[in-house]
Amino acid sequence: MRIKPLVSLLAAAFAAPAVLASASGVVISQVYGGGGNANATYSRDFIELFNAGTTPVTIGGWSVQYASAAGTSWTNKTVIPAGVVLQPGRYYLIAEASGGAAGVALPTPDIDVTSGAINMSGASGKVALVTNGTTLPAVAAPTGVEDILSYGSSTPVEGSPTPALAATTAALRNAAGCTDTNANSADFTVGPVSPRNGATPANLCGGGNVNQPIIPSCPDQAAVSGAASSFVVSATDSDSRVNAASVVGALPAGVTLGSFVGASADGVAATQQINVDNTLAAGNYNLGLKWDNDEAQTASCTFKLSVSGVVKIPAIQGSGAKSGMDGTTVTTGGVVTKLINNGFYLQDPDGDGDPATSDGIFVFTSTAPTVAVGDKVNVSAKVQEYSVSSSAASQANPLTELSSVTNVTVVSTGNPLPLPVEVSLASLASQSDMERYEGMLVHITDPLTVNQTNFVGSWGQLTVSAGGRTLNPTNVLRPGPAALAMQAANLARSVVLDDSSATKFPNPTPYLWQDGTVRAGDTVDGVTGVVDFGPSTDSATGPLAYKIHPTAAPVFARPIARPLAPPAVGGNVRVASSNVLNFFTTFTNGSAVPGGGACPSAGCRGADNQAEFDRQRTKILAALSGLNADVVGLMEIQNSGNFAVQNLVDGLNAMMGVNTYAAVPLPPSTGTDAIRVAMIYKPAKLGLMGASMSDDNAINNRPTYAQGFVAPNGEKFAVVVNHLKSKGSCGTGANGDTGDLQGCWNLQRKQQAQRLLDWLPTVTATAGTDRVIMLGDFNSYAKEDPIDLLTSAGIVDLVSMFDPADYSYVFDASAGRLDHGLGTAAIAAKVTGATSWHINADEPEWIDYNTEDKAAGNDWYQPNQFRASDHDPMLIGLNLVKTVYGTNGNDTLVGTDGDDVFEGGLGRDTMTGKGGKNQFVYRTGSDGLDTVTDFKPGQDTLVFTELLKSVHITSADPLATGHVTCTNQADGALIGYDPDGSAGAATSRPMVKLKAVLCSAVNAASFKF
Missing domain, CATH: 2.40.50 (OB fold (Dihydrolipoamide Acetyltransferase, E2P))
Structure with a gap:
């Protein structure tokens, strides 16, 4: 034994004497019961033992037993494994139960109790050290124990108990474990938790020096047949250096000693590598090593090496959602079928013939794999059930894969791939x-x-x-x-x-x-x-x-071509809605278009900068000009007065002509949300009827907005623009996601729909008409509660009248209609068509105006209408014409400055259409010989549909077949019909003279047949 330095000897001379009430010298040195509790220092309860004596003590088979403060039951116990020897001055840490998730992990315990762990009180209790595994008698203060500690309000056994413990304090035996007077309150101090284990430096009581033994660490090992591997075992000596390792007996063929690294200082581990080559057969092998130190001491250890055989992929996968081999290290083989950047797919080319088990598996390599498609390989790795997301569905149905790869051996290359299974x-x-x-x-x-x-x-x-x-x-x-x-x-x-x-x-x-x-x-x-x-x-x-x-x-x-133009909806007035995808004239980088104002970056939702704004605006203008509607309701536009709206109006007028569009005046309130709804219209086509209106009821986070309109012919209608509460960022209770597929905030959307119904009388009174269209983003699909509430109250789903399968939005890979065109019964009778223009929802988000994350050469933006938003615009056609009726006599009929329908009836009528697009209807051959004073070819039409039916003319092109005739006269073109056409002998019967019009200007577009 080496002589210790002088400072160590002096320290030993003044060390606390060991007052050994314990017969063996082994005592309870620390107890902590707050593990895992709120604010706990450590996540587990523990009991710490200490050998305060001068000789090693075999404590294998001993037990620690626990009873509550006043309890008599000692059935909560942990038995120390056989063979454990506690050296003098050494600690032994026993990890017990946890009261929760708080606290950090303990230092590596000498025994980690995972089954039947003692769950001690964090404040008061009793712990006994017993020299056997027999449960103590059912008494509060047992006798015949090696040591016992009472803490808190517990029954006294060895003198008075210690004070109560807490989540951050333990009972620690004084002098680092050396004090034992059989009086708990004197022997222990309650203080900060400080767990010590077998790796803690020795604390020799009484100043003596003991030649400490070599402590080997040789846990059992596992390997896989066919895959070379290696592992390391170690040994330490707290007061010496381990300097050699040698084989005890003989190693099996295929197992060799690798490199040995001796201890660099007292107490430092020496390591011995053991190599296993790929020829070692499956089985269990017992290996032994002898360790030597520089004090002529030796110690031996034996451990088991378990070698498993090759496991086929179907056996790994099994027939359920999870593998029964999860966590097991296996060797398997197959043909590489696909590479990805962090692994490869491997498939057994033969399979097991069971259609319920997969023959393939993913091998996770974390970096680019080094194998090639067609390689036949053997892989040694751990079976893992990988949950691809945090969702409950993912946890229940994880992906079976191989990870922690230790070996990949290429057996052959260029193999044919397994035939794909048809599904x-x-x-x-x-x-x-x-x-x-x-x-x-x-x-x-x-x-x-x-x-x-x-x-x-x-x-x-x-x-x-x-x-x-x-x-x-x-x-x-x-x-x-x-x-x-x-x-x-x-x-x-x-x-x-x-x-x-x-x-x-x-x-x-x-x-x-x-x-x-x-x-x-x-x-x-x-x-x-x-x-x-x-x-x-x-x-x-x-x-x-x-x-x-x-x-x-x-x-x-592409069976359905990209729609370059909106679908035809008929009518003489067109109303549209268009989501403009957070069109802001202030940018998230803090800048703005000239005069655009400013907003904090958190309040700006659209373009990040001028370049993105220009791209966004170009797409929106292309979409709006393509719609070419007479009224357009806008959603998701900046709530900055009408500045952002006017910016779009200016752009449209630059494209389509001065004063083509104008912004509908601001309503009394636009709310406090960063975005609002708005409207633009064609002032040459429609006039405003009444003031603009908004409903700033508290239920509407974005106030509903309405305006009445009047056509030149006096026909009136109103438009209400809506943007109901979104489905995201859930509320609580009935506004949470109830799992019925309606998403979050369904209750609020229902309340908003009811409020819309309640507000409609205000709209009809101000606009002077009961013809009301309600459009916009209702954030509700067509059969959800808010829409059902409206339609159950008599509101008509105008789009469903013409296109029940229409959609405006794609979410979670399913198409549906969030953007609706609804109307009162009075306006529904005037609708000629309603549907969406599919320029947005079907297109990739990747081609929109945003520039971030788009590498050079990978920016697919185009300056057109496609992906101007994530919602499709919706278009409604209205037949808002004034009907002018004649009598059975010779009438003089004059239209309006708008679109009119003339029903002259019998008699020779003189009709003047004036402005707009006019229709002159003939139902029978008795509808006289009329005169139209101002027929405009290419704009006005003669409606002969009922007339031709009445005389049984079915020609697809009556002009070409001579069933409808045109004769030039001095004062205009005379239009008639011939029952047997140009091929028959009958003569044409005149119906109407078009003053100052030549037959050369009359063609099929001048008629409705």
């Missing part, structure tokens, strides 16, 4: 049916339709489905079991095409056509790839979907 999504009963193909190479046999493109730029993902597009269930069904069943069916027939980059904002963006887009509604006939599982959106709690990593680039078709 029909349309035939799957539920989404979980895809679990059996997880990690496998499959071929989806169904024609697939693109449902969602939002994440093609951000994550390289497209959602597709079999059986056509998926519709939002509550757009076609009332919320309830049927809608939930439809959602499940949607998920079952959908998959996500993943570009395999596992990279945000992949460059180049995958799946785009040469025209710079891929649209919802595009199709692809079958896809081949490997099956993965993960989020279908960029939300950690959003819906999950099975994914396909294509092994060949999908080839898309």
